Amino acid sequence: xxxxxxxGIIEDFGRWKGFSAGMWAWILHKFxxxxxxxxxxxxxxxxxxxxxxxxxxxxxxQGLEGLAIVRVMEVGLLAVAVFHIMNGTRLLxxxxxxxxxxxxxxxxxxxxxxxxxxxxxxxxxxQGAF
Amino acid sequence: MxxxxxxxxxxxAGAETQDENLVELKxxxxxxxxxxxxxPRYDEFLxxxxxxxxxxxxxxxARDRFDPSLTFRHSCRQAICGSDAMLINGQHAxxxxxxxxxxxxxxxxxxxxxxxxxxxxxxxxxxxYDQMAAVEPFFDPDELPDDALTEQRQSPENREQIxxxxxxxxxxxxxSSCNIAAGDNEYLGPASINMAYRFLMxxxxxxxxGAERIEHIADDHGVWRCQTQFSCTExxxxxxxxxxxxxxxxxxxxxxxxxxx
Numbered sequence: 001x002x003x004x005x006x007x008g009i010i011e012d013f014g015r016w017k018g019f020s021a022g023m024w025a026w027i028l029h030k031f032x033x034x035x036x037x038x039x040x041x042x043x044x045x046x047x048x049x050x051x052x053x054x055x056x057x058x059x060x061x062q063g064l065e066g067l068a069i070v071r072v073m074e075v076g077l078l079a080v081a082v083f084h085i086m087n088g089t090r091l092l093x094x095x096x097x098x099x100x101x102x103x104x105x106x107x108x109x110x111x112x113x114x115x116x117x118x119x120x121x122x123x124x125x126x127q128g129a130f
Numbered sequence: 131m132x133x134x135x136x137x138x139x140x141x142x143a144g145a146e147t148q149d150e151n152l153v154e155l156k157x158x159x160x161x162x163x164x165x166x167x168x169x170p171r172y173d174e175f176l177x178x179x180x181x182x183x184x185x186x187x188x189x190x191x192a193r194d195r196f197d198p199s200l201t202f203r204h205s206c207r208q209a210i211c212g213s214d215a216m217l218i219n220g221q222h223a224x225x226x227x228x229x230x231x232x233x234x235x236x237x238x239x240x241x242x243x244x245x246x247x248x249x250x251x252x253x254x255x256x257x258x259y260d261q262m263a264a265v266e267p268f269f270d271p272d273e274l275p276d277d278a279l280t281e282q283r284q285s286p287e288n289r290e291q292i293x294x295x296x297x298x299x300x301x302x303x304x305x306s307s308c309n310i311a312a313g314d315n316e317y318l319g320p321a322s323i324n325m326a327y328r329f330l331m332x333x334x335x336x337x338x339x340g341a342e343r344i345e346h347i348a349d350d351h352g353v354w355r356c357q358t359q360f361s362c363t364e365x366x367x368x369x370x371x372x373x374x375x376x377x378x379x380x381x382x383x384x385x386x387x388x389x390x391x
Contacts (some may be wrong), residue, residue, distance in 0.1 A: 022360025095377060097374065097378055
């Protein structure tokens, strides 16, 4: 019998498209998780400026908050954190075996709540930024 | 009736493809033993449309009428043998259970994803069967009744608990849809874990056998690999809640390892 076909080529040749809610939730959860880890390092480094002196810390914070891009990114950070929390709660329920047949709806609800909270936070974060 | 077979991958906008009496199939072809098919390609088949025709029937028609070398597995034609799982328009499905009239045309038919292709729509199933065998999928109670004629009765509640897990037809759709199984060759996979669930949850087997089963499925490449992407549950043609069963076994494994009392 001939060697089985090398799967590498099939990947270019036509692919499975069965991307369901659970898969998107998984991808977004990993993605937001990595962003939060990255933010954690940045957060600690900004806080560490207080080790130099209180003034340096205040200047750093004021400098950062003076940048419009930072204000916009804060809205994004909130959205990332909220989604991660919401989907994390969904995953806890999944681990406990509760409402597994509703898991896709829970994912959509996480997205919806994230969007609502992010939009609602815009006035607070962007006040006086532009 | 004019029936034609096309082998070009780019369909021409011809009158024939518009013919409502014909079903247009685009079938994945590959054969390592035939030089012109060593490079995978799609063949197009125009099949006379029949009312209530399944994709399997269309494939059989394509094979019998146009190309006897077109290869695919099939047996019972009633969604119970699990032979003809494939990708139909990019979705996992049993060809015998999928009606042509429910699909957008041309209908693209491909072998299962994440499994080696042997020829055309036939994939290598050996690995899948090995994983199924690894959980020892047979009833194996701690104690047998003294008398061989004594029934080993199960409560209706317990039967209900394992009912869905017994539906598995070993079609490998779940394994094909699982990205974890694709990345970890040693991962037992949803079907195999479901099979472990079927026997682990069977109250007649006894604690000793249960403990052995848990030890096996709580391995590094067992239940803990599952990332609850729910792909297996989505694609299962028998509607087995596979993720739910995997999660239940995770809890059983956790209970076994986290006893403080």
